[in-house]
Each structure stands twice: as structure tokens, then as C-alpha cells.
Amino acid sequence: MRLNLINYMENIRNFCIIAHVDHGKSTLADRFLELTGTVEKRKMQEQYLDTMELERERGITIKLQPVRMLYTRTVTDKERTITDTKLLYEDLTYKIRGAAFEVRKQVGPGHKESVYQKALALEFEKIGVPFEKEKRLDVLYNGEKVGTYQPDFLVAQKVIIEIKALSFVGQKEEKQIWHYLKGTPYNLALLINFSPNGADIQRIINLPLQSVPSPQESVYFLNLIDTPGHVDFSYEVSRSLAAVEGAILLVDASKGVQAQTLANLHLAKTQGLIIIPVVNKIDLPNARTAQVKEELAHLLETEQNEILEVSGKTGENVEKLLQAVIEKVPPPSTRTITDIKRTITDKSPIRSVSGPTLSVSRALIFDSSFDAYKGVIAYVRVFDGSFKRGDKSVAWASKAKFDVLEVGFFSPKLTTSIELSAGDIGYIATGLKDPGLVRVGDTLTTRTITDTKRTIADKSPIKSVPGQYESVFRPLAGYKEPKPMVFASFFPENAEEYDDLKDALGKLKLTDASLIYEPESSAGLGRGFRLGFLGMLHVEIISERLKREFNLSLIISTPSVEYSVKLTGGEEVRIRSASLLPDPSKVESIAEPVVDLEIITPSSYLGSVMELVSSYRNIYKATDYFGKETALLKYEMPLSEIVTDFYDKLKSVSSGYASMSYEVKGMTVNDLVRLDILIAGELVESFSRIVPKDKAYYEGRAMAAKLKEVVPPQWFEVAIQAVIGGKVIARESIRAKRKDVTGYLYGGDVTRKMKLLEKQKKGKKKMKEAGRVNLPQEVFLKMLKR
Numbered sequence: 001m002r003l004n005l006i007n008y009m010e011n012i013r014n015f016c017i018i019a020h021v022d023h024g025k026s027t028l029a030d031r032f033l034e035l036t037g038t039v040e041k042r043k044m045q046e047q048y049l050d051t052m053e054l055e056r057e058r059g060i061t062i063k064l065q066p067v068r069m070l071y072t073r074t075v076t077d078k079e080r081t082i083t084d085t086k087l088l089y090e091d092l093t094y095k096i097r098g099a100a101f102e103v104r105k106q107v108g109p110g111h112k113e114s115v116y117q118k119a120l121a122l123e124f125e126k127i128g129v130p131f132e133k134e135k136r137l138d139v140l141y142n143g144e145k146v147g148t149y150q151p152d153f154l155v156a157q158k159v160i161i162e163i164k165a166l167s168f169v170g171q172k173e174e175k176q177i178w179h180y181l182k183g184t185p186y187n188l189a190l191l192i193n194f195s196p197n198g199a200d201i202q203r204i205i206n207l208p209l210q211s212v213p214s215p216q217e218s219v220y221f222l223n224l225i226d227t228p229g230h231v232d233f234s235y236e237v238s239r240s241l242a243a244v245e246g247a248i249l250l251v252d253a254s255k256g257v258q259a260q261t262l263a264n265l266h267l268a269k270t271q272g273l274i275i276i277p278v279v280n281k282i283d284l285p286n287a288r289t290a291q292v293k294e295e296l297a298h299l300l301e302t303e304q305n306e307i308l309e310v311s312g313k314t315g316e317n318v319e320k321l322l323q324a325v326i327e328k329v330p331p332p333s334t335r336t337i338t339d340i341k342r343t344i345t346d347k348s349p350i351r352s353v354s355g356p357t358l359s360v361s362r363a364l365i366f367d368s369s370f371d372a373y374k375g376v377i378a379y380v381r382v383f384d385g386s387f388k389r390g391d392k393s394v395a396w397a398s399k400a401k402f403d404v405l406e407v408g409f410f411s412p413k414l415t416t417s418i419e420l421s422a423g424d425i426g427y428i429a430t431g432l433k434d435p436g437l438v439r440v441g442d443t444l445t446t447r448t449i450t451d452t453k454r455t456i457a458d459k460s461p462i463k464s465v466p467g468q469y470e471s472v473f474r475p476l477a478g479y480k481e482p483k484p485m486v487f488a489s490f491f492p493e494n495a496e497e498y499d500d501l502k503d504a505l506g507k508l509k510l511t512d513a514s515l516i517y518e519p520e521s522s523a524g525l526g527r528g529f530r531l532g533f534l535g536m537l538h539v540e541i542i543s544e545r546l547k548r549e550f551n552l553s554l555i556i557s558t559p560s561v562e563y564s565v566k567l568t569g570g571e572e573v574r575i576r577s578a579s580l581l582p583d584p585s586k587v588e589s590i591a592e593p594v595v596d597l598e599i600i601t602p603s604s605y606l607g608s609v610m611e612l613v614s615s616y617r618n619i620y621k622a623t624d625y626f627g628k629e630t631a632l633l634k635y636e637m638p639l640s641e642i643v644t645d646f647y648d649k650l651k652s653v654s655s656g657y658a659s660m661s662y663e664v665k666g667m668t669v670n671d672l673v674r675l676d677i678l679i680a681g682e683l684v685e686s687f688s689r690i691v692p693k694d695k696a697y698y699e700g701r702a703m704a705a706k707l708k709e710v711v712p713p714q715w716f717e718v719a720i721q722a723v724i725g726g727k728v729i730a731r732e733s734i735r736a737k738r739k740d741v742t743g744y745l746y747g748g749d750v751t752r753k754m755k756l757l758e759k760q761k762k763g764k765k766k767m768k769e770a771g772r773v774n775l776p777q778e779v780f781l782k783m784l785k786r
């Protein structure tokens with residue numbers, strides 16, 4: 001099947017699913033995959049698009065995942081007219097309707113038509129709707145002018161408006177307008193009646209029959225991107241949104257609107273996307289479908305009948321939803337050839353311009369991955385032109401040149417195709433081996449100079465125009481860099497693995513654009529990296545991935561926020577690790593980041609949520625009510641309080657119903673001290689933390705107790721001490737292993753240990769520095785979670 005380009009683009013829909021965590025995005029995607037036959041039934045498994053081992057283990061989506069689906073839709077003539085006309089000038093209708101309601105509200109009932117007409121004209125001016133008043137329109141009969149018709153308004157040169165001030169309008173009035181409309185070249189008239197009960201609006205449509213295609217099967221190319229819901233991965237969401245025209249906004253019928261519902265909706269609106277609101281999981285026994293619909297309608301300022309009720313589990317209404325996507329999400333539009341000689345004000349037809357014109361292909365990189373043979377694979381949305389194997393291409397920001405090795409689609413596996421063209425979402429294999437050259441947010445482009453006077457047969461060299469290409473080409477708008485919230489140092493346990501760690505981070509960065517890292521070295525731990533993360537779950541996931549996917553043994557420091565330290569000399573330094581805090585005698589003050597925190601909770605959990613918050617440092621701001629039974633609590637809190645275990649505790653005191661989001665507000669000076677941990681008498685730098693002074697004792701005791709639990713028994717008794725400014729505030733000890741307990745395993749254990757020691761001879765020095773105690777990576781991972 002080969003469609004011409006215009007038809008092809010018309011039938012593409014690019015959309016994503018956004019929601020709060022666990023509201024059922026990936027499960028709904030499963031139903032789409034089944035419905036469109038993208039995945040065979042026997043191969044289907046729950047949350048099919050969650051392919052990463054960690055995603056499957058934890059039941060959460062971590063990475064965005066694109067997939068292309070083909071859907072055949074048979075449309076009968078009748079349905080077609082209804083759906084097509086329903087959409088006709090929908091946005092304009094809503095604006096006009098809003099204006100009419102406003103006028104009726106302000107002016108009140110019982111006036112003459114002319115009063116409403118004048119008021120409406122003022123309102124249109126106010127909201128910027130272009131109109132003409134009492135314009136003379138020709139009435140045609142078989143193409144001949146037979147008279148004129150003057151409607152009250154012609155809006156945006158498209159929509160006719162007739163105003164009435166009757167107690168009600170009947171079929172007679174509607175018919176009359178339909179006859180007027182029929183004689184004009186316009187397709188939509190609005191009959192607005194300012195009745196005693198309010199403003200009442202009828203849509204009258206006249207579509208010439210020939211503009212309606214005959215009933216047919218249409219194939220749609222649906223590019224879906226499933227996104228994660230957890231706040232730590234919101235960068236994945238914002239990148240997905242830039243590649244699509246529409247978003248399905250899911251809300252769990254038992255949970256209602258939650259913090260990331262709001263945050264993700266806000267992101268989608270900023271991108272100007274069409275939003276399709278859906279209440280999901282309506283099959284649940286505790287579904288509050290009607291109430292949640294009301295909440296959502298209120299939030300989106302839309303009618304409740306615009307909201308679909310769906311179950312991603314049972315499949316109820318899923319096909320309806322897919323059809324709504326086809327109807328409501330617009331097909332991608334293309335930005336055409338840029339002509340170097342033309343200016344924006346030049347309105348002459350393009351073909352009259354002679355000389356070289358430029359056709360550019362542009363694609364936005366929204367994600368990437370690495371393949372040993374194909375190099376960096378860029379996941380792209382093509383906005384102009386096309387890409388195919390062999391094309392000479394450039395990554396705009398990094399200036400890296402490459403020949404396209406392969407292009408294709410996500411099915412969801414990478415599937416080769418001949419070409420990616422404007423509107424498509426797919427991948428481009430670059431062959432580039434250096435991950436740093438292909439950056440998310442960058443524009444890929446092919447540069448072709450075409451001369452309008454040339455024919456294909458003309459083989460003389462193309463005169464390229466030096467310098468002009470640069471000035472004409474505009475890269476696509478990229479993304480805002482994500483702002484890391486927490487930092488942690490990663491050191492290879494074995495110094496020789498430094499390069500492996502570096503390589504691994506480069507590759508991880510390809511699949512996780514929010515990861516930020518810089519080299520760091522420490523006296524005790526040697527060379528490593530300081531990584532920036534969006535939250536604690538992110539720290540955990542990256543640590544796990546480095547271990548599993550790259551087989552690295554790491555020493556990981558306690559995550560820390562970024563502090564601003566004022567020294568006694570007046571100088572200010574930023575530190576992202578407690579171990580870098582200068583000696584207390586040199587420190588004048590320490591400032592830490594503070595956030596505006598919003599918690600959304602059902603009112604029934606308000607008490608327990610407030611009680612929880614009170615055990616953290618906080619400044620209470622306000623409580624708002626959002627819907628009848630949902631409260632919105634606002635606080636100011638130090639970021640360090642939130643990034644540790646606050647979110648988990650919030651979930652547990654509210655049976656999973658409360659949710660939160662935050663934004664950094666600024667830096668505040670607080671009374672903070674450095675807490676150190678000594679193991680077998682030696683400082684273990686990576687466990688150092690900066691804590692509020694009045695909580696230091698409690699924190700020190702808690703850390704020592706936790707370490708006692710997670711450090712494996714050693715061959716000798718080991719002391720664990722928590723220390724502040726040289727003063728021991730807590731002490732625990734790990735007893736030595738006992739021979740009789742290990743029994744016959746003892747021998748085996750020793751040989752294994754000997755082998756290991758042999759292998760890690762070089763790493764041994766470092767072990768010594770960690771107090772002669774070998775701390776396996778598990779210890780650091782466990783200490784991340786408090």
C-alpha cells in the first residue's frame with residue numbers, strides 16, 4: 001500500500017498518554033496494541049511497553065516508549081457527515097459561545113436584538129475574534145447572483161451569525177437560516193437566541209455533498225508514546241509532548257485528580273496540545289466515576305459529556321477512545337520549503353521565484369539508544385522533509401556529520417522502513433559511536449540545495465550558496481534542560497573500572513536524558529563522578545542499572561541537595577556533597593534550597609497528612625479545596641526533607657491517595673551541621689551528610705542502627721560511630737562471624753574470598769581505607785533508602 005504524501009499525513013495521528021503514576025497508562029496502551037493487532041495475542045503480556053527489567057520488576061514505567069500502530073476504520077456515509085460536521089470550526093464555535101454567554105450574563109434578558117448585537121460586537125473585539133457586521137453576501141442560484149443577504153455577523157470570514165431575542169426558536173427560524181446559508185459559499189451558521197432563560201445556540205451546517213468522500217476504509221497511522229507517571233521521570237513526559245499533537249489525560253476513577261495529573265496537564269497545555277480527558281478503571285468496585293468526571297470537567301473547563309469513561313483492564317470503550325483520538329487530534333502539519341530569497345512579507349507565489357531554493361529536512365530528537373553496530377540511534381519526530389538510508393545528515397548543535405545508516409518505526413521493536421517523512425515518529429540510526437554527539441533536543445537535518453530551474457536530467461554541479469544555508473536554517477526548539485534536585489557521588493570500587501564507569505554513564509545518558517554527571521575526585525575514594533538526579537527514585541534506578549546493565553561495583557555517597565556555603569572570608573561556595581563542606585571554623589553560614597510544596601489529598605486523610613508534615617521542617621501556607629472532597633495543602637519545606645523518605649511516608653499515611661509536587665523557591669540559611677560516620681575507627685566519606693542541628697542526634701542514631709543491619713558480618717568486631725564535629729553521638733557494633741555458625745561452608749567461603757581478594761588486589765587498598773571493612777555495593781544501595 002502506498003499513499004500519496006498528502007493523504008498519508010492526513011492519516012497520521014501522533015499522541016501520548018499522560019497521567020499520575022499508576023493510573024493505568026501502560027495497561028491502556030496494551031489494549032490499543034491488541035485492538036490494532038500491533039502485538040499478537042499470544043505474545044501479549046501486561047504492560048507490554050514496559051520492557052526494561054526494572055520496569056517489569058517494579059511495575060512502573062521509567063522511560064517513555066513510542067509505538068506505531070496501524071488502524072483500519074470503516075466509515076459509513078452517515079457517520080461521516082455527523083463526525084465531520086461536529087468538528088467544523090469547533091474552536092471558533094466555542095469562542096463565539098463563550099462571548100454570547102458573557103453578553104447574556106452582563107446585559108440580562110428582555111432587550112431588543114440590536115442591543116445584544118452591539119454588545120456581542122464589543123465582546124468579540126475584547127477577545128480578539130475578527131468579524132464583519134451586516135456584510136452583504138450574494139445569494140446565488142445555479143451560480144448566478146439573484147440577490148443579497150445580510151447576516152448580523154460574519155466571523156473570521158467563515159461563520160455566519162444570526163441573532164434573535166425570542167422566547168424560543170423553532171424549526172421555522174432554523175430552516176430559514178439554512179436556506180440563506182445554502183445560497184452562500186459558507187458552511188456554518190450559528191443561530192444565537194437571547195431568550196429569557198439564557199443564551200441558546202444552534203449550529204446550522206450546510207456541507208456541499210461533493211466535499212464528503214464516499215464511504216471507504218481509511219488506514220490510520222497512530223504513533224503513541226506511553227509516558228511514566230512518577231514525578232522523578234517527568235522529563236520523559238515533557239519530551240514526549242514536544243513530538244505529538246495530542247494527549248490522552250487519564251484519571252483513575254478510584255483515585256481522582258492527583259498531583260501529576262495537574263503537573264502533566266499543565267505541561268501539555270503549555271505545548272498547545274489537544275487534550276482528550278478520560279476517566280479510567282471504571283470497572284473497579286470503588287470507582288467514583290461520576291464524581292471524578294465532575295472534578296475533571298471542572299479542571300478542564302469542559303462539559304462532562306466530553307469525558308470518556310474507559311477501562312483499560314476490561315477494554316470497555318477503548319475503541320471509542322481510539323476513534324476520538326482520530327477525530328480530535330489533528331494530523332501533523334508540515335512547515336514547507338524555506339526559500340532563501342523570500343521574506344515573510346513577500347506574498348508572491350513561490351513558483352515565480354527563480355534561482356536556488358532550499359529544501360531542508362528537520363527532525364527533533366526526543367530520545368535515543370545505543371547499538372553496538374548501528375551506533376547512536378536517535379528517536380525522532382520529523383517536522384519537515386524526509387530521511388532515508390544514505391542521506392548526508394548533520395546533528396545541528398553538535399555539528400556531527402553522518403550518513404544515515406537506517407531509518408524505521410517502532411513496532412515497538414525497531415523495524416526498518418524505506419523513509420521517514422514529515423509527520424512521522426520513528427528512529428534514525430546514525431552510526432556515530434560517541435554518545436555525546438547526539439543530544440536529546442537537538443535537530444537532525446539533511447541539507448539539500450535544489451534549484452528551481454534545474455531538471456532531474458541536468459547533471460551540472462549544483463551551485464551552492466556559501467554562508468546562506470546557515471542563515472536560513474532554523475533548528476527546532478529543543479527542550480529546557482532538566483534541573484537536578486539531588487546529587488550523589490559514584491566511585492568504582494576498583495579504580496581500574498573508572499573508564500568503564502565513564503563509558504556506562506555516556507550510554508545511560510542516551511537512554512536517560514535527565515541524567516547529569518561531572519568528574520569528581522576524592523582523597524579517599526579516588527576518581528569518580530558526581531551525578532545529578534531528579535529525585536530519590538531516580539538515584540535508585542540509575543544505581544541499579546549501572547550494576548545490572550554494566551556490571552559495575554560502586555561506592556555511592558549519601559545523596560545530597562546543593563548547599564550554598566558562606567565562608568568567614570565572605571566568599572560563597574556551592575557544594576553538592578557533605579564531604580566537601582569546609583571545616584566549621586571557616587563556615588559563616590549554610591543555605592539550603594527550599595521548595596513550594598503542594599499536596600493533594602482526599603479530605604478524609606487531611607488529619608494524618610498534616611500530622612506527617614508536622615514531623616518534618618515546614619512552614620504552613622494554605623489549604624484550598626479542590627472539588628468537594630479533595631484538599632490542596634500548601635507548604636514551604638527544605639528540599640532535603642522531601643527528597644528522602646517523605647513521599648513514601650505520605651503514601652503510607654494516606655493509603656496511597658495523597659500525592660505531591662514541588663518547585664524550588666530559593667535558598668534559605670538554616671542551622672545545619674555535618675554528620676560523619678566512622679566504621680572501625682575510620683571515616684567513610686560517602687556516608688557523610690549535612691543535617692539540621694536539632695535533628696542531628698536522631699539522624700546519627702538512625703544511621704548507625706541502619707548500618708548495623710546492612711553491613712555484613714566481618715571477621716572481627718567492627719564499631720560504627722556517628723560523629724558531629726569530633727563528638728561521638730551514637731555507637732553500634734557488628735559482632736564478628738562465629739565459626740560454628742558458618743560450619744562447613746566456612747572452607748568454601750574462604751576459598752571464594754581468597755579468589756576475590758586475588759582478583760581485587762588493586763581494589764584492596766581502597767577497602768583498607770574504608771576501615772579494613774569490605775562494604776559491598778548492596779550496603780550503599782540499602783543506605784539510599786532510609
Ligand SMILES: Nc1nc2c(ncn2[C@@H]2O[C@H](COP(=O)(O)OP(=O)(O)OP(=O)(O)O)[C@@H](O)[C@H]2O)c(=O)[nH]1
Binds near residue numbers: 021024230
Ligand atoms: N481494575 C483496573 N485496574 C487497572 C486498570 N488499568 C490499570 N490497572 C491496574 O493499575 C495498575 C497500574 O497500571 P499501569 O498500566 O502500570 O499504570 P501506569 O499509569 O502505566 O503506571 P506508571 O507508568 O508507573 O505511571 C496495574 O496493577 C494495573 O493492572 C483498569 O482499567 N481497571
Ligand SMILES: [Mg+2]
Binds near residue numbers: 050
Ligand atoms: Mg506505565
